[in-house]
Amino acid sequence: MAIHLTKESKILVQGMTGGEGMKHTRRMLAAGTNVVGGVNPRKAGRTVDFDERSVPVFGSVAEGIDATGADVTVVFVPPAFTKAAVTEAADAGIGLAVVITEGVPVHDSVAFLAHARGRGTRVIGPNCPGLISPGQSNAGIIPADITKPGRIGLVSKSGTLTYQLMYELRDIGFSTCVGIGGDPVVGTTHIDCLAAFEDDPDTDLIVLIGEIGGDAEERAAAYIRDHVTKPVVGYIAGFTAPEGRTMGHAGAIVSGSSGTARAKQQALEAAGVRVGRTPTETARQVVAVLDA
């Protein structure tokens, strides 16, 4: 069944006609994703030919939904226009907006996330690789060919660590992998995904990847303790990060004594989560738990 994204998902791409939008729409289609249209007011009415499919361009998200019944949008528009793009999608009544764009001003994210919540639109991201339900659908930029369908659910702040774990565990496979993004404010949290994986009959085990900054992992640990019955294996990056420095992701920063990797690891372990010391060890722990 997977979470948030299945083979039934009908996907629009906002910014499809841009360079990144074109490249990744082609990859999404190649992975079997049902991309039903692009959105670009200046190119409305045209179609874009990809390898095996011709995809129409709509003038607005609302037109795209009317014409296709789309329920997911993937947003590739530049940072300055992301707020308007997500606001438009929420107003059009889209169920899920996956915001790939990196570098969105935090005030814009706060505004469009609040707006989307009010309209009942789930947002994943910004600054995220998107999500994939292998063998079903791929909404975003996660490489689809490094793993296969299976029974592990994964939620992560980091793209490449997601790929690393997907690859190490490719023989077991995944129900859904969600990259929630590394910005200080994101639309979908670890907890949202934990809750969905707990309810998903096709997920047997959950991998949770976190990193320094904020307290999302600590909150996730408390949630796991109280609400999650499925086994959870964790990994946290950033033990060696110096205080006060942003490590690549805008949200990856230790401020004073808060947001440290140590505190996150301890919170997760206290909630019964096994936490690997390296990505490879984390993968081994997943195998051990599934074999037990």
Added chain:
Amino acid sequence: MDLYEHQARELFADHGIVVPRAEVTGSPKQAREIARGLGGRVVVKAQVKTGGRGKAGGVRLAADPAAAELTARQILGMDIKGHTVETVMLAQPVDIESEFYVSYVLDRAAGGFLAIASAEGGMDIEEVAATRPEAVARVPVDPAEGVTPAVAARIADAAGLPARTVDVLVRLWDVLVREDALLVEVNPLVRTRDGQIMALDGKVTLDDNARFRQARWGDEAGTAHDPLEAAAAAKGLNYVKLDGEVGVIGNGAGLVMSTLDVVAGCGARPANFLDIGGGASAQVMADGLSVVLSDPSVRSVFVNVFGGITACDAVADGIVRALDTVRLTKPLVVRLDGNNAERGRALLDERAHPLVEQVTTMDGAASRAAHLATTP
């Protein structure tokens, strides 16, 4: 990006918040002149982007211009928690009746901003919150509404601040929104003996993502103090200097952070964080290698790449071509994994550079790089 106190003061003043008269200098002689202009008696304050200046002796009262020069001389060059004092701000002393605390901070979990206010200002707010939580009011701000006078009145009321702080609370919200700040803090906000509400000290953190629409701070972008960080920034690289001996290059922030940890777990210290992103072209790889190799404390370099959308053969090709332009002076341990890993490894093997070796696992490669860096 954190601002210096004097920059925060300037922003506050621009938005109509009353601040003490003050000027900044890096010269003790000029400090004397400035003190004279401010009426003789001044507070000399170290300008560093860290807390605890007062305790470290970086904030002192000077009775007259001569004392201001002497005090500035003592404070300039001081080291406060690893930050060297390069400038001081001289400010007119203020006759304080009471001190308050106000800030707007990003509440990451709630996805919005939070007003924090207390009638017990002038101290470390985290200490106040820990010992007397009832003395600290926390009021979430609705992003669509912002801080209107009515909202500000609720914040002031919740914290027991005088009604006259409402105007400052509204203006401070203006600073937050108009300047794309992630944090604005005034501590202390004071009421002077003559009844004025004044921002005596402030902290502002700006959102780096908003630089494209905040032209005012454009010049601040390249102000990395570390020469290697400045060189990396000039090449558009995402680099943070650390104090170890294993240079690290990888693709993706999470993977690079993880690489630093794994290197540390092998008994060596990472020399830097460097994320070259997904593309990993020959040019970016060459730029990254040249910055990392120019760090004199680096003794080995660990290139850790997971090939996803950019497959390993493309990354290997980038490394091979980078080796044509960068003279390798230290051993390079490369780990390629993911899509087309075999083909990528074969390409590097063909190049057969004497200082390049491949290890196929991340943990094994980290261990090898650590060994090379720590063995005499």
